[in-house]
Amino acid sequence: MVASIALPRLMRIGAGASRLLPEVLGQLGLSRPLVVTDPFLAGSGAVGTLTERLSAGGISARTFADTVPDPTVASVEAALAALQAGDHDCVVGFGGGSPMDTAKAVAVLARHGGPMRRYKAPHLQDEAGLPVIAIPTTAGTGSEATRFTIVTDESSDEKMLCIGLAYLPVAALVDYELTLTKPKRLTADTGIDALTHAIEAYVSRRSNLFSDGLALQAMRLIAPNLRRVWTDPGDRAAREAMMLGATQAGIAFSNSSVALVHGMSRPIGAHFHVAHGLSNAMLLPAVTAYSASGAIDRYATCARAMGVAKAGTGDEAAVEALVAELRALNDDLDVPSPQEYGLDAARWEALIPTMAQQALASGSPGNNPRVPGAEEIAVLYREVWAG
CATH class of the missing domain: 1.20.1090.10 (Dehydroquinate synthase-like - alpha domain)
Incomplete structure (x- = not known):
């Protein structure tokens, strides 16, 4: 049997890896990110630190900070609207599994359109969406390196598993220092x-x-x-x-x-x-x-x-x-x-x-x-x- 292996194109792993985001975007030829994150990280100052570092590197970023635990169709659509309101060439998922999964879903919908239900398994979405750069802040989901995303359909209370290379981040910045304050x-x-x-x-x-x-x-x-x-x-x-x-x-x-x-x-x-x-x-x-x-x-x-x-x-x-x-x-x-x-x-x-x-x-x-x-x-x- 031939194993089919897929990995992010770039990975940076270790203390301070998240600080390399401007450099990694430059390596990938990207310059107009939408940062998808959650209210806690926005309120804690972590998002501000990230975007200030981008600004110092000459990169202008906008932020969507209203992701919810266990992303829903509605929350993904809200993030998509934020992306469509700007001129973005990539999505940065910054947070735990929910912001990263939201970023992945948005990246696919931005290029291929909805509804989200169209993409649930057994559908296989290999055709790429916008590039995703993942920065995990929890040691758990592994979403920074997977070809999956999960979105809940509120109308049926179904967690839709979505599969394909389109959901695999092009880059992952794995910085354990971001987990030191986890409860x-x-x-x-x-x-x-x-x-x-x-x-x-x-x-x-x-x-x-x-x-x-x-x-x-x-x-x-x-x-x-x-x-x-x-x-x-x-x-x-x-x-x-x-x-x-x-x-x-x-x-x-x-x-x-x-x-x-x-x-x-x-x-x-x-x-x-x-x-x-x-x-x-x-x-x-x-x-x-x-x-x-x-x-x-x-x-x-x-x-x-x-x-x-x-x-x-x-x-x-x-x-x-x-x-x-x-x-x-x-x-x-x-x-x-x-x-x-x-x-x-x-x-x-x-x-x-x-x-x-x-x-x-x-x-x-x-x-x-x-x-x-x-x-x-x-x-x-x-x-x-x-x-």
């Missing part, structure tokens, strides 16, 4: 999101030698450092490891795929507005326990890469240690169950058939080592309800 809850949720990306990329039916190496290295970086950054947000070495691990996990799953955790996670986010990383964390232990029999050797390798099983440990014992570690990680990082989070029990139960069908329709469960049907997914939703 604990965001640190935990995005960190487990990145760990989920690495595990699912490795056990996916679409894994390959290229993605395998990155996925395992991401696990080696994330697993020993996630509790460290939770305990000490200013731990620079741990923050650097988490940021690199999240990017490597993003590259890994972008060049293989995610699987059942993500398929089940997206409907939770769409219907209950639970942050994506948090819903992944809620699901990861139970889905791993369910899936392990489909690729016990691969899950055992994950356990060894994460340091929770020794090299000589048998596969079954290693998988047991992996599931136990994922449960312990949720406990240590105060990850709530859906019930503990305060979701409505009757609504959860009533929506299970819809969520199961939406999970299957995304295609992600089909990449899982153990491929479930709708009823098995429903059982898992009921299992994770109370943790």
Whole structure:
């Protein structure tokens, strides 16, 4: 089998990488960016610092700072209107997954038109939109290096997965210093999101030698450092490891795929507005326990890469240690169950058939080592309800 590999054209990784934005734009022949970001980063002064640096480099930028968590069709259209109001040749996504996903969607719509629903999977959008430069401020989504974006259709409460080379940023500036002030809850949720990306990329039916190496290295970086950054947000070495691990996990799953955790996670986010990383964390232990029999050797390798099983440990014992570690990680990082989070029990139960069908329709469960049907997914939703 020939693996199809796609990466950003340019990557700058390390302390201060975000300060190289003017230089990178010049290398790409771009000079009129729209910076897409969120209200928090705009209010914190981070966006002002970014645009001042551009101005000092002779680049005039405009800013759209009204992205929302889990981008919606309406929020993407608002960003598109901001872009169309100026003369822009590229989009800079500055923030967590939501600003970067918004920037990707806007870049495609600007060149190819809407509606957004036209682009949801299984549609493949390889024809390029405007160039996207991604600057992540969280160590989690890996969106700076993936060929995916996700937009929620408010009319149907569906998280639409959009796939194609058009969503792959041309450049990624990965600066761990931007994560030093992240709050604990965001640190935990995005960190487990990145760990989920690495595990699912490795056990996916679409894994390959290229993605395998990155996925395992991401696990080696994330697993020993996630509790460290939770305990000490200013731990620079741990923050650097988490940021690199999240990017490597993003590259890994972008060049293989995610699987059942993500398929089940997206409907939770769409219907209950639970942050994506948090819903992944809620699901990861139970889905791993369910899936392990489909690729016990691969899950055992994950356990060894994460340091929770020794090299000589048998596969079954290693998988047991992996599931136990994922449960312990949720406990240590105060990850709530859906019930503990305060979701409505009757609504959860009533929506299970819809969520199961939406999970299957995304295609992600089909990449899982153990491929479930709708009823098995429903059982898992009921299992994770109370943790």
